[in-house]
Amino acid sequence: MSPLRIIFAGTPDFAVASLAALLDAGQDLVAVYTQPDRPAGRGRKLQASPVKALALERGLPVHQPESLKRDPDAVAHLRSLEADLMVVVAYGLLLPPSVLEAPRLGCVNVHASLLPRWRGAAPIQRALLAGDERTGVCIMRMEAGLDTGPVFHRVDTIIGTRETGGDLHDRLALLGAEALIAALPGIADGALDPEPQDDRLATYAHKLTKEEAVIDWSWPAAAIARQVRAFDPWPVAQTSLDDAPLRVWEAQAEPASVGESIPGSVLQADRSGILVATGDGALRIRRLQPASKKPMTAGDYLNARHLDGARLG
Numbered sequence: 001m002s003p004l005r006i007i008f009a010g011t012p013d014f015a016v017a018s019l020a021a022l023l024d025a026g027q028d029l030v031a032v033y034t035q036p037d038r039p040a041g042r043g044r045k046l047q048a049s050p051v052k053a054l055a056l057e058r059g060l061p062v063h064q065p066e067s068l069k070r071d072p073d074a075v076a077h078l079r080s081l082e083a084d085l086m087v088v089v090a091y092g093l094l095l096p097p098s099v100l101e102a103p104r105l106g107c108v109n110v111h112a113s114l115l116p117r118w119r120g121a122a123p124i125q126r127a128l129l130a131g132d133e134r135t136g137v138c139i140m141r142m143e144a145g146l147d148t149g150p151v152f153h154r155v156d157t158i159i160g161t162r163e164t165g166g167d168l169h170d171r172l173a174l175l176g177a178e179a180l181i182a183a184l185p186g187i188a189d190g191a192l193d194p195e196p197q198d199d200r201l202a203t204y205a206h207k208l209t210k211e212e213a214v215i216d217w218s219w220p221a222a223a224i225a226r227q228v229r230a231f232d233p234w235p236v237a238q239t240s241l242d243d244a245p246l247r248v249w250e251a252q253a254e255p256a257s258v259g260e261s262i263p264g265s266v267l268q269a270d271r272s273g274i275l276v277a278t279g280d281g282a283l284r285i286r287r288l289q290p291a292s293k294k295p296m297t298a299g300d301y302l303n304a305r306h307l308d309g310a311r312l313g
Contacts, residue, residue, distance in 0.1 A: 001185045004084040007103065009033040011049045014173045015089035018110050019054055021177035022087065025184075029060050030081050035092050036064045069096045078102055085187070087180065088142060100142055105187060107142040109149070110176040112169075113205070114156055115140060116197040119147035120205035124172060125165045127205075128230035131222070135159055135168070137176040139183040141194050148202075150194030153183035162252075164232040208235060215239045217263035217313045220280035221253035236289075239264075239312045246312065249295050250287035258282055264313040269306075271299035276312055 005028050008019050022029060032055040040047040048056075055062050065074035079102045086107040088095070100107050113123035115138045120126075127135040136156035143149040155175055159168065186192030213235040215224055228237040228251045237248045254275070261267060261277035268275040273284040289295040 001188055003028040004105075004184070004188055005030050005082065007031050007033065007078065007081060007083045007086040008051075008055075008089075009086060009091040009093075009095075010051045010089040011035045011092050012090050013050045014112070014169060014176075015091070015110075016050050016054055017173040017177040018087065018089045018180050019051060021181050023058055025181050027184075029058075030083055031063055031078075032060045033063050033065070033078075033091065036066060065093075067093065068099050069094055075099060075102075089176070095142065097144060100144070108152065108180075108183075108187065109140045109142050109147070110180050111138045111140055111147055112172045112176060114138065114154060115147060115151055116199060116202040118203055118205040121207040123205040124168050125205075125208055125230040126203075127159065128163070128165060128168065129226055131226055133159060135172070137172055137179050139176075139179050139187075148197060148199070150196045152187055152192045152194045153179055155179045162229070164229045166233045210235045213237050215248065215313060217276065218279040221278040221283045222281065224278055224283050225251055225253040241310060241312055244291050246291070247289035247295070248285055248287075249289060251283050251285045254282050254284055256282035262311065264311045266307045266310045266312065269298070269302055269308075271297075271302070273298045274302070274307060 003026055006022060008022065008029055010019060011034050032051065034049045034051045037046040037048050039045065052062050065071050068074055075098050078099060083103040085105040086103045088107055089110040095107065111123065113127060114136045118126050134156050136154055138151045139153040140147070140151045141149040157175060183192060213231045215227065215237055228248050231237045232249060239246050239248060256275065258267065258277040263277055263279050265277045266274060267277055267282060273286045276283045276285060286298055287295055288298060288301055290301065
C-alpha cells in the first residue's frame with residue numbers, strides 16, 4: 001500500500017500509540033490536530049497535550065483550533081491539505097460535516113469499546129463498572145452522530161479480573177494502534193465493507209465525575225470493587241473516616257457473612273487488609289491513601305491507626 005496523506009486528530013495519552021504507529025508504518029502525516037494547551041499542575045502553567053509533544057518531537061505541523069464548528073478559517077485550512085484520510089483518536093472536539101467530508105476517504109475513529117456498546121466519552125471505565133467480561137477496540141467510519149458510524153474492523157479482548165482503568169487504558173491504546181494499521185489497507189482500497197451498528201444495542205458511556213467516585217457502602221461488595229478498579233487512576237474511589245477523606249486504590253470483594261453489621265463498618269483490620277461490611281458481602285481494602293499522604297498498604301496504615309469499631313463513609 002502506498003502511503004496515505006493523513007491528518008491525525010487526537011489529544012490524550014490514549015491517542016499517542018496510534019500516532020506513533022502511523023509514523024512507524026511510513027504513512028504521510030500532513031498535519032496533527034490537538035486541543036489547545038491547558039493549564040495544569042500546581043503552577044497552572046500551560047501544558048501541551050501528549051499528542052502535541054510527540055508531533056513536535058517528530059517534526060510534524062501542529063494545529064490547535066478552539067473549535068472546528070465555529071472557525072471557518074480552520075476548516076478551510078484543513079480542507080486545503082487535501083488529505084486522503086483523517087484519523088481521529090480521542091480528539092475531544094466535535095467535527096462538523098464540512099470536516100467529516102473533507103478527506104477523500106473520510107474520517108475514521110479508533111474507539112475503545114465493542115460498538116455499539118459504550119458509545120461516548122468513558123467506554124473503558126464504564127465497561128469495568130458494568131462488570132463486562134470482554135471489551136475491545138473498533139475502527140469506525142465517522143458520522144455526524146456520536147460514535148454511530150459503521151465499523152471497519154474490531155478486535156476484542158478479555159478484561160482481567162484485577163485490571164484497573166489505567167491498565168485497560170494502556171492495553172487498549174496499543175490494541176487500537178494495531179487495529180488501525182491492520183485496517184488501513186482495506187480502507188484505502190475499498191476492500192473493507194464497514195458493518196452498520198445496531199442502534200438497539202447501544203449504551204452510552206457518560207463522562208466520569210468526581211462525585212460518582214464516592215463509595216456507597218450499601219452497594220454489593222462486587223460493585224464497589226469494580227468501582228475501585230474503574231476509577232484508578234482517576235478520579236479514584238473515595239470514602240471517609242472521622243470526616244476526613246480516604247482514597248481506596250486496591251480492594252477485592254469477599255463473600256463474607258456480615259450479619260447485622262451496618263454497611264461501612266470495619267469487621268476486621270490486620271496486615272491482610274481492612275475488611276468492611278457492604279450491602280452484600282464484604283470488601284477487603286488492601287491499598288489506601290489518607291488525606292495529605294501517599295498511597296500505602298493497609299498494613300502500613302494500621303501501624304499508625306487502630307480501626308476497632310470504626311465505620312467508613
